[in-house]
Amino acid sequence: TRSGVPEAVLGDGKTPGEIADLASTAVETTGRAIVTRIDPPAAAAVRRELATDAPEATVRWSERSNWLVATAPEFERPDLDATVGVVTAGTSDAVPAGEAAMLAAEMGAAVTRISDVGVASIARTIDAVDRLRDQDVLVVAAGREGALPTVVAGLVDTPVIGLPVSTGYGHDGAGEAAFSGMIQSCTTLSVVNIDAGFTAGAQAGLIARQVADARGDDV
Amino acid sequence: TRSGVPEAVLGDGKTPGEIADLASTAVETTGRAIVTRIDPPAAAAVRRELATDAPEATVRWSERSNWLVATAPEFERPDLDATVGVVTAGTSDAVPAGEAAMLAAEMGAAVTRISDVGVASIARTIDAVDRLRDQDVLVVAAGREGALPTVVAGLVDTPVIGLPVSTGYGHDGAGEAAFSGMIQSCTTLSVVNIDAGFTAGAQAGLIARQVADARGDDV
Amino acid sequence: TRSGVPEAVLGDGKTPGEIADLASTAVETTGRAIVTRIDPPAAAAVRRELATDAPEATVRWSERSNWLVATAPEFERPDLDATVGVVTAGTSDAVPAGEAAMLAAEMGAAVTRISDVGVASIARTIDAVDRLRDQDVLVVAAGREGALPTVVAGLVDTPVIGLPVSTGYGHDGAGEAAFSGMIQSCTTLSVVNIDAGFTAGAQAGLIARQVADARGDDV
Amino acid sequence: TRSGVPEAVLGDGKTPGEIADLASTAVETTGRAIVTRIDPPAAAAVRRELATDAPEATVRWSERSNWLVATAPEFERPDLDATVGVVTAGTSDAVPAGEAAMLAAEMGAAVTRISDVGVASIARTIDAVDRLRDQDVLVVAAGREGALPTVVAGLVDTPVIGLPVSTGYGHDGAGEAAFSGMIQSCTTLSVVNIDAGFTAGAQAGLIARQVADARGDDV
Amino acid sequence: TRSGVPEAVLGDGKTPGEIADLASTAVETTGRAIVTRIDPPAAAAVRRELATDAPEATVRWSERSNWLVATAPEFERPDLDATVGVVTAGTSDAVPAGEAAMLAAEMGAAVTRISDVGVASIARTIDAVDRLRDQDVLVVAAGREGALPTVVAGLVDTPVIGLPVSTGYGHDGAGEAAFSGMIQSCTTLSVVNIDAGFTAGAQAGLIARQVADARGDDV
Amino acid sequence: TRSGVPEAVLGDGKTPGEIADLASTAVETTGRAIVTRIDPPAAAAVRRELATDAPEATVRWSERSNWLVATAPEFERPDLDATVGVVTAGTSDAVPAGEAAMLAAEMGAAVTRISDVGVASIARTIDAVDRLRDQDVLVVAAGREGALPTVVAGLVDTPVIGLPVSTGYGHDGAGEAAFSGMIQSCTTLSVVNIDAGFTAGAQAGLIARQVADARGDDV
Amino acid sequence: TRSGVPEAVLGDGKTPGEIADLASTAVETTGRAIVTRIDPPAAAAVRRELATDAPEATVRWSERSNWLVATAPEFERPDLDATVGVVTAGTSDAVPAGEAAMLAAEMGAAVTRISDVGVASIARTIDAVDRLRDQDVLVVAAGREGALPTVVAGLVDTPVIGLPVSTGYGHDGAGEAAFSGMIQSCTTLSVVNIDAGFTAGAQAGLIARQVADARGDDV
Amino acid sequence: TRSGVPEAVLGDGKTPGEIADLASTAVETTGRAIVTRIDPPAAAAVRRELATDAPEATVRWSERSNWLVATAPEFERPDLDATVGVVTAGTSDAVPAGEAAMLAAEMGAAVTRISDVGVASIARTIDAVDRLRDQDVLVVAAGREGALPTVVAGLVDTPVIGLPVSTGYGHDGAGEAAFSGMIQSCTTLSVVNIDAGFTAGAQAGLIARQVADARGDDV
Ligand SMILES: Nc1ncnc2c1ncn2[C@@H]1O[C@H](COP(=O)(O)O)[C@@H](O)[C@H]1O
Ligand SMILES: Nc1ncnc2c1ncn2[C@@H]1O[C@H](COP(=O)(O)O)[C@@H](O)[C@H]1O
Ligand SMILES: Nc1ncnc2c1ncn2[C@@H]1O[C@H](COP(=O)(O)O)[C@@H](O)[C@H]1O
Ligand SMILES: Nc1ncnc2c1ncn2[C@@H]1O[C@H](COP(=O)(O)O)[C@@H](O)[C@H]1O
Ligand SMILES: [Mg+2]
Ligand SMILES: [Mg+2]
Ligand SMILES: [Mg+2]
Ligand SMILES: [Mg+2]
Ligand SMILES: [Mg+2]
Ligand SMILES: [Mg+2]
Ligand SMILES: [Mg+2]
Ligand SMILES: [Mg+2]
Missing domain, CATH: 3.30.1370 (Ribosomal Protein S8; Chain: A, domain 1)
Structure with a gap:
C-alpha cells in the first residue's frame, strides 16, 4: 500500500x-x-x-x-540491504518481539535476534554491545520496569524503538510502567504502544527501507 | 557522545x-x-x-x-546528505516543533518545515503530499486530538515520528489526548513524550545519519 | 415517552x-x-x-x-422527512454503528450507511464528501485514535456526533484514546460514551425530528 | 468556512x-x-x-x-429562524455558558438564557419546563456533579448538549465528575469537553441552522 | 462487637x-x-x-x-424505634440496595424500600417526597451518572448516604461516574464505596441506633 | 432551606x-x-x-x-441537645476540621474538638476513647494515608464520617490516598470529598438534629 | 546470584x-x-x-x-542468625504474606508469623507489640485501606516493609488504596508492589543477611 | 521517639x-x-x-x-558502626538525595555519596560497583524513567531502597514514571514516595541501626 x-x-x-x-x-x-x-x-x-x-x-x-x-509460490518477498536487530530481556517478551521480527523480515530486512540481555544482569547487556552496534535500527522489547531500551540507547548511536511488553502485575502492571519509563527515558527513544510488536516491526521496516534505498536498493 | x-x-x-x-x-x-x-x-x-x-x-x-x-568559530557542525521534514498543524506547535527542527539541523540533517497542514482543513494536508514524500524521515507535531501524524503516515511510506503537543484544556488536555491518539494510531507511527521536541529531533537525526551513512557520508 | x-x-x-x-x-x-x-x-x-x-x-x-x-402488526413506526448518516472507518465499528443506525431508523429517520472511509486512506474519506454533505445529521464512529469524526466535521457544516468505539489495546485502549481525541477535537463535535451507539442514534434521531418538524412533519 | x-x-x-x-x-x-x-x-x-x-x-x-x-459596520450577522436555549444551574457556570450563548447568537440563532434552575432545588428546574420545551436545541451547563442536563433531558424531547463546568475541588474536581456524569447519563445527551462553551455553542448553532434551513431560511 | x-x-x-x-x-x-x-x-x-x-x-x-x-431459634434480633429508607432508581440497583436493607434490618431498624424513582422521570422522584421525608435516615442507591442522591438530598432534611452502583460501561463506567458525582454533589451527602451496600446499611444502622437510643430504646 | x-x-x-x-x-x-x-x-x-x-x-x-x-442581633442560632465530635490527627487538618466544627455548631450541635490523636502514636488515639464514645456522631479528619477514621470506627459504635485532608505529596498526594483509604476502610465509615469540611459538618449536623429531635427537641 | x-x-x-x-x-x-x-x-x-x-x-x-x-538431598539452605516477622491483618493476606515468609526462610532467616492483628481491633495490634519488637525486620501485609503497616511502624523502631494486598472492590480496589496509603504513610515505611510477597520477602531476606553478617554469620 | x-x-x-x-x-x-x-x-x-x-x-x-x-552544644548525635550509600544519577536528584543523606547521618550512619552514575552512561554505573558493594544499605535516587535502582540492585546483594525523583515532564512526568518503574522492577527493591528523601533516609537509618546493633553498638 x-x-x-x-x-x-x-x-x-x-x-x-x-x-x-x-x-x-x-x-x-x-x-x-x-x-x-x-x-x-x-x-x-x-x-x-x-x-x-x-x-x-x-x-x-x-x-x-x-x-x-x-x-503463494509466485510471491516475491522484498529483500533489503539493511539490518534490524530485535532485542529482548527474557522469554516473556516473545510474543511482541516475535511479531516485530516477523514483520520487519516480511518487509525485507535482515533481522537478527539478540536475546536474554535484560538489565538485571547488566554484564550480559554490555557483552552484546558489538552485536547491538552492528544493526541499522533496533527494536528493544522489555516488560516490568522496561529499562532495557534506555540502557541500550546509551550504548549505541543507532535509532532505538522501545517496545513495552505487558508483563508485571499490581500498580501500573500490564506494561504501563514499562511504557511510561520508555516515554520518560533519559536517552533517545521513540516508542510504540504496549505489546505493539507489529507497529515496532513496521517502523523498523520503514527505516530499514530508507537505509537500503540509500545504499542503492531498488525498493 | x-x-x-x-x-x-x-x-x-x-x-x-x-x-x-x-x-x-x-x-x-x-x-x-x-x-x-x-x-x-x-x-x-x-x-x-x-x-x-x-x-x-x-x-x-x-x-x-x-x-x-x-x-565557537572553529566548531564544525556535521553535514549529512539526508533530509528531515518537521510538520505542524498550526502556530501552537511552534515550541516543540522548533526544538525538533533545531536539533535535527544541529545533528547535520537538511531540515524542511511544512506548516499549517492541520486536519481541520484536510485539503491543505493533501496538497502537501509531495513535500511530505520528499523527506527521508518526518517529525509530525500536533496538539488537541493529535490526528495529523495518523493522516500523514497514511499518505507516505516514510517513517513518521509523532510529536504530541500540550495544547487543549479539560479532559485529557495538556497533550494527553494527542499522545494517546498517536499511540493508538491506525497507521504506523513511533511516538515521543508530550512536547518532547528534543527527543523527536534527536531520533530523526539518528535516522537521518543512518541514511546519510548508507549514501556514503562520512559520519 | x-x-x-x-x-x-x-x-x-x-x-x-x-x-x-x-x-x-x-x-x-x-x-x-x-x-x-x-x-x-x-x-x-x-x-x-x-x-x-x-x-x-x-x-x-x-x-x-x-x-x-x-x-406487532398494528405498530406504526414514525416516518420523518429527515436523514441521518452513520459513518464508519472499518468493520470493527459494526456493533455501535449498527445500534445507532437501528435506533435512528426506529425513531423514523431515513438512515444512510457510509462505510470504509477511515483516515488511514484519506482519499476514500474525501471521496465520500458529497454523501456526507447530503445528510441532516451525522453519527461518525471510530476506534483506535478516533480521528475520523474530526476530519469529517472539517469537511461538512452538518452537525457531527462522535461515537468512540472500544477497539485498540495497551495504553488508553478499549476506546479511551478515541474518546479523548473526539473530546479534544479541533473541529466541532459533540460526543457520546464509548460504544454508546444507542445514545448516538437517539441524539441523531432527536435532531432529525426537529428538522422534520421544521419541514412540516407531523411528529 | x-x-x-x-x-x-x-x-x-x-x-x-x-x-x-x-x-x-x-x-x-x-x-x-x-x-x-x-x-x-x-x-x-x-x-x-x-x-x-x-x-x-x-x-x-x-x-x-x-x-x-x-x-465592521458592513458585517451582516446571519439571522436564523431557530432557537437555542442556554441553561445554567448557578452563577459559576457563567463563563462557558456565556461563550456558548454568544457563539450560537453569532451563528444567527435566537438565544434564550434559562438560569438558576440547578437540581438542588428541583422545583425550580421543573418550573422551567415550558421554557425548556420551547427551544429547538438546548445547551445545559453544570459543574460539581453535573446532574442538570440529565434531569432536563428527561423533561423534554429536544436535543440536549451537556456542557460540564470546571467547578468543584478534591477527587475528580475541576469538572471531571460533571463530565463523567454527563457521559454516563441515563437520559439522552451528547457532550462537549469541560468548559468548552465555544464547542457547545457551535454545535447548537449547526443544529439551529439545519432547523432554520428546514423552515425555509436561506442559509 | x-x-x-x-x-x-x-x-x-x-x-x-x-x-x-x-x-x-x-x-x-x-x-x-x-x-x-x-x-x-x-x-x-x-x-x-x-x-x-x-x-x-x-x-x-x-x-x-x-x-x-x-x-438460631434463640437469637434475638435487636428491634429499634427508628426507620431507614432504602431508595433506588431502577432494577439494576438491587444487589447493593438489598444488602443495605438487609443489614440495617439485622441491626434492628425498620426498613422501607422506595423504588423506581430515578431522575430520568423526575416527576416520580417528586411524588415520593413524603415517603422520603418520613425516614430517620436514607440510603440512596444509583448507577450510571448517580444523580438520584443529589436530587433527594435537596428534597429532604434527613441525612442521606449515597450508594454508587457499578452499572454503566465505557469511560468511568462500573460505577466510577456515579461515585465521583456523589462525592462532588451540590447537596449534602456522605458516600460509601461503589456497590458497598453492606457499609451503607451499617452506617444507616448506626445512625438509626443513635436515634432510637435518643427515643429511649434500650440498645 | x-x-x-x-x-x-x-x-x-x-x-x-x-x-x-x-x-x-x-x-x-x-x-x-x-x-x-x-x-x-x-x-x-x-x-x-x-x-x-x-x-x-x-x-x-x-x-x-x-x-x-x-x-444580626436578632438572629437565633438553633440549639440542639446533641453532640458532634470533630477529631484530628495533627495541625495540618485545621482548615477542613475547623469548617466542619463551625458548621455543625451553626446548625446547633454541641461541638467538641478532639485533637492530636493521630495513629503514628496510637497510644494517644486509644487514650481518647472515652471522649470519642461520648459523642452522638464523629467527624474524623486525616491526611497522608488517612488511617485515623478507620481506627476510630473500630473503637466506637458511633457513626463516623471520614474527612480526607489534602496533605501529602507525590503519588496520590493532595489527599487522594487518604480519600481512597477511607473509601476502602475495613471498618464502617461514610466519607465526604477531600477537604470538604463544610459537607462533613453539614452531614454531622443533620444527624445531630435527628438525634436531638428524638430526644424531644423542637427543631 | x-x-x-x-x-x-x-x-x-x-x-x-x-x-x-x-x-x-x-x-x-x-x-x-x-x-x-x-x-x-x-x-x-x-x-x-x-x-x-x-x-x-x-x-x-x-x-x-x-x-x-x-x-535435592544435598542442598544446604543458608541459616542466618537473624529474624524476620511477617505480620497480617486477616486471612485474605495469606497468599502474599505466605510468599514473603517462604522466601525469607529460603534465604535463611528465622521467620515468625504474627497474624490477625488488623487495625479494626486495635487492641489486638497493641497486644502484639512485644512480638513485633523482637524481630530484626518486619514485613507487614494489609489489604483494603492498608493501615496496619502505618500503625506497626509507629509502635517499633524496626524497619518495616509494607506489602499491599489486592483485596477490596470498587474505587481504588484491588490493592490500590492500600498501596497508596502505605506510600503516603505518616510513619517510616518502604513499600513493594501490590501482592509482591516475593519482593517483600527478598528485601527482608537481604536485610536479615546484613544483620546476620554483622553478628558474625558466615554468609 | x-x-x-x-x-x-x-x-x-x-x-x-x-x-x-x-x-x-x-x-x-x-x-x-x-x-x-x-x-x-x-x-x-x-x-x-x-x-x-x-x-x-x-x-x-x-x-x-x-x-x-x-x-545545641550539648546534643550528642548517635554514632553507628554502619554505612549508608546515597547514589544519584545526576544533579537534578540533589534535593531528595541530600535529604536522605542528611537524615541517615543524623541517625548516626556513616554516609557516602556516590554521584553521577546514571544509566545513560552505563560504564560509569559499573565502575562504581566496588563502592556500591561496600555499603550496608543503599538509597538509590533517580528521575525520568528511574532505571538506576534496578540496575544497581542487579549488581549488589545489599538491600536497595528506590527513591523516585520528580523530574520529567509530559505523560507520567513529575516522577510518576520513575516511581512505577521502581515498583515494577525486575530486581529486588523496596520503594518510597516520589521525592520522599526523608523517608528513604529514615528507612536506611533504621536498617543501619539494626546492623550496628548486631555489630555490638550500644544504640
Ligand atoms: N527540551 C528537552 N526535552 C528533553 N530533554 C532535553 C531537553 N533539552 C535538553 N534535554 C536533555 O536533558 C539533558 C540536560 O539536562 P540538564 O542536565 O538538566 O540540563 C541533555 O543532555 C539532554 O539530553
Ligand atoms: N473557548 C474556546 N474553546 C475551544 N476552542 C476555541 C475557543 N475559542 C476559540 N476556539 C477555537 O480555537 C481556534 C483558535 O485558536 P488559536 O489559533 O489558538 O486562536 C478557533 O478557530 C476556534 O475554532
Ligand atoms: N458486601 C460487603 N462489602 C463490604 N464489606 C463486607 C461485605 N460483606 C461483608 N463485609 C465485611 O467483610 C468482613 C468479612 O470479610 P471476610 O473475612 O473476607 O469474610 C465482615 O466482617 C464485614 O465487615
Ligand atoms: N510472586 C512473584 N512476584 C514477583 N516476582 C516473582 C515472583 N515469583 C518469581 N518472581 C521473579 O520472577 C522471575 C521469574 O520469572 P519467570 O521467568 O517468568 O518465571 C524470578 O527470577 C523472580 O525474580
Ligand atoms: Mg543512543
Ligand atoms: Mg506510512
Ligand atoms: Mg463541521
Ligand atoms: Mg430528552
Ligand atoms: Mg438535604
Ligand atoms: Mg464503629
Ligand atoms: Mg517505626
Ligand atoms: Mg540486589
Whole structure:
C-alpha cells in the first residue's frame, strides 16, 4: 500500500473461520497473508482452508509468537540491504518481539535476534554491545520496569524503538510502567504502544527501507 | 557522545546565571552550546556571559521556539546528505516543533518545515503530499486530538515520528489526548513524550545519519 | 415517552429468559421491542417466546450488530422527512454503528450507511464528501485514535456526533484514546460514551425530528 | 468556512498585543472578530487597536463571560429562524455558558438564557419546563456533579448538549465528575469537553441552522 | 462487637464449602450468620451444612440481592424505634440496595424500600417526597451518572448516604461516574464505596441506633 | 432551606468585594452570613462592609480555619441537645476540621474538638476513647494515608464520617490516598470529598438534629 | 546470584508442563526449585516430574499460599542468625504474606508469623507489640485501606516493609488504596508492589543477611 | 521517639516565622532541629531566631538540598558502626538525595555519596560497583524513567531502597514514571514516595541501626 506497510490480519477477537477466510483471500489477492495473535486452532483452520483454496502455498507458523505467514509460490518477498536487530530481556517478551521480527523480515530486512540481555544482569547487556552496534535500527522489547531500551540507547548511536511488553502485575502492571519509563527515558527513544510488536516491526521496516534505498536498493 | 546525540542544557527550572555558566562551559569544551526552553532573560544572560568568555562565538536564538545555539568559530557542525521534514498543524506547535527542527539541523540533517497542514482543513494536508514524500524521515507535531501524524503516515511510506503537543484544556488536555491518539494510531507511527521536541529531533537525526551513512557520508 | 426516545432493553448481563420476557411485554404494551447487545441464544429465546405470545409479530435481528427489533402488526413506526448518516472507518465499528443506525431508523429517520472511509486512506474519506454533505445529521464512529469524526466535521457544516468505539489495546485502549481525541477535537463535535451507539442514534434521531418538524412533519 | 463555524481567537496564553493584532486582522478580512477567554487588559488592547485600525467597528465585550465580538459596520450577522436555549444551574457556570450563548447568537440563532434552575432545588428546574420545551436545541451547563442536563433531558424531547463546568475541588474536581456524569447519563445527551462553551455553542448553532434551513431560511 | 456492626461473611472469592463452614460456625457462636455476595450453589451448600449442624436454624436467602441470613431459634434480633429508607432508581440497583436493607434490618431498624424513582422521570422522584421525608435516615442507591442522591438530598432534611452502583460501561463506567458525582454533589451527602451496600446499611444502622437510643430504646 | 443545611458563601475564587456584598446581603435577608475559605483581606472587607450596612452585627472570624460568621442581633442560632465530635490527627487538618466544627455548631450541635490523636502514636488515639464514645456522631479528619477514621470506627459504635485532608505529596498526594483509604476502610465509615469540611459538618449536623429531635427537641 | 536473591519460577501464565520442566531443571542445576503462584494441578505436575527426574528430592507445597519448594538431598539452605516477622491483618493476606515468609526462610532467616492483628481491633495490634519488637525486620501485609503497616511502624523502631494486598472492590480496589496509603504513610515505611510477597520477602531476606553478617554469620 | 526516627519540620507551606519558631522549640526541647524543604529566607529566619534564643547552637544549612540542622552544644548525635550509600544519577536528584543523606547521618550512619552514575552512561554505573558493594544499605535516587535502582540492585546483594525523583515532564512526568518503574522492577527493591528523601533516609537509618546493633553498638 501507499503507507509502505503490508496488510495483516489481527487474530484477536475473530473466529478461526473468519481468520481462515481473510487469510485465504489475502493469499489469493496479494500473494501473502500475515496473521498476528493467532492461536493454534485458528492456525489449523488456516492450514485447512489453504489446503483447499491454495494447495501450493507455503505456511510458516510461530506457535511461540502467535503469528502465521502464508505465501503463494509466485510471491516475491522484498529483500533489503539493511539490518534490524530485535532485542529482548527474557522469554516473556516473545510474543511482541516475535511479531516485530516477523514483520520487519516480511518487509525485507535482515533481522537478527539478540536475546536474554535484560538489565538485571547488566554484564550480559554490555557483552552484546558489538552485536547491538552492528544493526541499522533496533527494536528493544522489555516488560516490568522496561529499562532495557534506555540502557541500550546509551550504548549505541543507532535509532532505538522501545517496545513495552505487558508483563508485571499490581500498580501500573500490564506494561504501563514499562511504557511510561520508555516515554520518560533519559536517552533517545521513540516508542510504540504496549505489546505493539507489529507497529515496532513496521517502523523498523520503514527505516530499514530508507537505509537500503540509500545504499542503492531498488525498493 | 557514544549515544550519538549532542548534549543540551534544558533551561526549565534553571536560573539565567546557571544557564549562562553551563552554556559558556559547553562552548569552551565542545565548541557548541545547545539550550532548550530558554526564556528571553536567560538568552540575554547567555549573550552577556559569552561576550566576555567567548566573544567570537556565534549565537542563534529562537524567541518563538525558545532555543539558543552558540558555536565557537572553529566548531564544525556535521553535514549529512539526508533530509528531515518537521510538520505542524498550526502556530501552537511552534515550541516543540522548533526544538525538533533545531536539533535535527544541529545533528547535520537538511531540515524542511511544512506548516499549517492541520486536519481541520484536510485539503491543505493533501496538497502537501509531495513535500511530505520528499523527506527521508518526518517529525509530525500536533496538539488537541493529535490526528495529523495518523493522516500523514497514511499518505507516505516514510517513517513518521509523532510529536504530541500540550495544547487543549479539560479532559485529557495538556497533550494527553494527542499522545494517546498517536499511540493508538491506525497507521504506523513511533511516538515521543508530550512536547518532547528534543527527543523527536534527536531520533530523526539518528535516522537521518543512518541514511546519510548508507549514501556514503562520512559520519 | 416524554423524553422522546423509545425504550429499549440492554441485553448485557441479562439471561435469555429475562430478555425474552422483557421483549414480549414490550411488544404487548407498546407494540415494539428493541433489544441491544443481544447474543444469538438470547435472540433465539425471544423468537421462541414471541412465537407463543405474539405469533403475528415481525422480528428483525442483526447478528452483526447484536440488536433485535420486534413489532406487532398494528405498530406504526414514525416516518420523518429527515436523514441521518452513520459513518464508519472499518468493520470493527459494526456493533455501535449498527445500534445507532437501528435506533435512528426506529425513531423514523431515513438512515444512510457510509462505510470504509477511515483516515488511514484519506482519499476514500474525501471521496465520500458529497454523501456526507447530503445528510441532516451525522453519527461518525471510530476506534483506535478516533480521528475520523474530526476530519469529517472539517469537511461538512452538518452537525457531527462522535461515537468512540472500544477497539485498540495497551495504553488508553478499549476506546479511551478515541474518546479523548473526539473530546479534544479541533473541529466541532459533540460526543457520546464509548460504544454508546444507542445514545448516538437517539441524539441523531432527536435532531432529525426537529428538522422534520421544521419541514412540516407531523411528529 | 466549510465547517460552518465562525473562526475565533482563543485568548488564553496570548498577550494583549497578539490578541489585538489578530482581532484587528479578523475585522478587516472577515468583518468580524470573535475572541474568547479574554481578560480586561486584552479587551482594552483590542479597543485601542480598533480605535486606530477600524474606528467605525462596533465592540461588544462580556466582562462576566470573558468574550469580545467586534464587527465592521458592513458585517451582516446571519439571522436564523431557530432557537437555542442556554441553561445554567448557578452563577459559576457563567463563563462557558456565556461563550456558548454568544457563539450560537453569532451563528444567527435566537438565544434564550434559562438560569438558576440547578437540581438542588428541583422545583425550580421543573418550573422551567415550558421554557425548556420551547427551544429547538438546548445547551445545559453544570459543574460539581453535573446532574442538570440529565434531569432536563428527561423533561423534554429536544436535543440536549451537556456542557460540564470546571467547578468543584478534591477527587475528580475541576469538572471531571460533571463530565463523567454527563457521559454516563441515563437520559439522552451528547457532550462537549469541560468548559468548552465555544464547542457547545457551535454545535447548537449547526443544529439551529439545519432547523432554520428546514423552515425555509436561506442559509 | 465494639464497633457496633454485626460480623458478616463476604461470599466473593470463597468456595461454597468455605462459606458453609463459616456460616455454620457463625450460627453456632453468635446465633446468626450473615453472608453477602453469595451465589445459588453456595446458598444451597449453606442450607445443607445447617441441615446437619443446626437443623432448627431459620434461613432467609435473597436470590435477587445475593445475601443469606441464618439465625438460631434463640437469637434475638435487636428491634429499634427508628426507620431507614432504602431508595433506588431502577432494577439494576438491587444487589447493593438489598444488602443495605438487609443489614440495617439485622441491626434492628425498620426498613422501607422506595423504588423506581430515578431522575430520568423526575416527576416520580417528586411524588415520593413524603415517603422520603418520613425516614430517620436514607440510603440512596444509583448507577450510571448517580444523580438520584443529589436530587433527594435537596428534597429532604434527613441525612442521606449515597450508594454508587457499578452499572454503566465505557469511560468511568462500573460505577466510577456515579461515585465521583456523589462525592462532588451540590447537596449534602456522605458516600460509601461503589456497590458497598453492606457499609451503607451499617452506617444507616448506626445512625438509626443513635436515634432510637435518643427515643429511649434500650440498645 | 428545605434541605436542612444553612447557605454559605465559598470564598475561593471570589474577590473581597464580591464576598463582602454576598455576606452583607445574607445578614440582611437571613440574619446570618457564613463564609468559608476566606482570606484575611476578604475578612477585612466583610467587616468594613458590615460596619456600614449592619453595624450591630456580630462577626466571628477564624484566621486558622479560614471561616467567618456574621450574625444580626436578632438572629437565633438553633440549639440542639446533641453532640458532634470533630477529631484530628495533627495541625495540618485545621482548615477542613475547623469548617466542619463551625458548621455543625451553626446548625446547633454541641461541638467538641478532639485533637492530636493521630495513629503514628496510637497510644494517644486509644487514650481518647472515652471522649470519642461520648459523642452522638464523629467527624474524623486525616491526611497522608488517612488511617485515623478507620481506627476510630473500630473503637466506637458511633457513626463516623471520614474527612480526607489534602496533605501529602507525590503519588496520590493532595489527599487522594487518604480519600481512597477511607473509601476502602475495613471498618464502617461514610466519607465526604477531600477537604470538604463544610459537607462533613453539614452531614454531622443533620444527624445531630435527628438525634436531638428524638430526644424531644423542637427543631 | 550476584543480586543475592534466589531464582524463582512465577507460575502465573505458565502451563503445568512448563512449570514442571522449569522446576526439574532448577533442582538439577541449583539443588532447589522455588515456584510461586502455582495452582494444585501444576503442583501435581511438578511432583510427577520430580518423581521421575529427581526421586530423592523433598517437595514442600503450600496450598494456601500457592508456593512450592523442592530441594535435592544435598542442598544446604543458608541459616542466618537473624529474624524476620511477617505480620497480617486477616486471612485474605495469606497468599502474599505466605510468599514473603517462604522466601525469607529460603534465604535463611528465622521467620515468625504474627497474624490477625488488623487495625479494626486495635487492641489486638497493641497486644502484639512485644512480638513485633523482637524481630530484626518486619514485613507487614494489609489489604483494603492498608493501615496496619502505618500503625506497626509507629509502635517499633524496626524497619518495616509494607506489602499491599489486592483485596477490596470498587474505587481504588484491588490493592490500590492500600498501596497508596502505605506510600503516603505518616510513619517510616518502604513499600513493594501490590501482592509482591516475593519482593517483600527478598528485601527482608537481604536485610536479615546484613544483620546476620554483622553478628558474625558466615554468609 | 518510639518509632526510631528523629522528628523534623517540613518547611513546605509554612511561613519563615512559623519555621523559625518550630526550630527554636525543637533545639530547646530535644537539642536538635531538623528542617527539610526550607528556602533561603526561612533559613535566614531560623538563624535570626536562634541568634536570640539559643546563641550557642550550631547551624548547618544545605542551600542545594534545602535542609537545615541546628544543634545545641550539648546534643550528642548517635554514632553507628554502619554505612549508608546515597547514589544519584545526576544533579537534578540533589534535593531528595541530600535529604536522605542528611537524615541517615543524623541517625548516626556513616554516609557516602556516590554521584553521577546514571544509566545513560552505563560504564560509569559499573565502575562504581566496588563502592556500591561496600555499603550496608543503599538509597538509590533517580528521575525520568528511574532505571538506576534496578540496575544497581542487579549488581549488589545489599538491600536497595528506590527513591523516585520528580523530574520529567509530559505523560507520567513529575516522577510518576520513575516511581512505577521502581515498583515494577525486575530486581529486588523496596520503594518510597516520589521525592520522599526523608523517608528513604529514615528507612536506611533504621536498617543501619539494626546492623550496628548486631555489630555490638550500644544504640
Ligand atoms: N527540551 C528537552 N526535552 C528533553 N530533554 C532535553 C531537553 N533539552 C535538553 N534535554 C536533555 O536533558 C539533558 C540536560 O539536562 P540538564 O542536565 O538538566 O540540563 C541533555 O543532555 C539532554 O539530553
Ligand atoms: N473557548 C474556546 N474553546 C475551544 N476552542 C476555541 C475557543 N475559542 C476559540 N476556539 C477555537 O480555537 C481556534 C483558535 O485558536 P488559536 O489559533 O489558538 O486562536 C478557533 O478557530 C476556534 O475554532
Ligand atoms: N458486601 C460487603 N462489602 C463490604 N464489606 C463486607 C461485605 N460483606 C461483608 N463485609 C465485611 O467483610 C468482613 C468479612 O470479610 P471476610 O473475612 O473476607 O469474610 C465482615 O466482617 C464485614 O465487615
Ligand atoms: N510472586 C512473584 N512476584 C514477583 N516476582 C516473582 C515472583 N515469583 C518469581 N518472581 C521473579 O520472577 C522471575 C521469574 O520469572 P519467570 O521467568 O517468568 O518465571 C524470578 O527470577 C523472580 O525474580
Ligand atoms: Mg506510512
Ligand atoms: Mg543512543
Ligand atoms: Mg430528552
Ligand atoms: Mg463541521
Ligand atoms: Mg464503629
Ligand atoms: Mg438535604
Ligand atoms: Mg540486589
Ligand atoms: Mg517505626
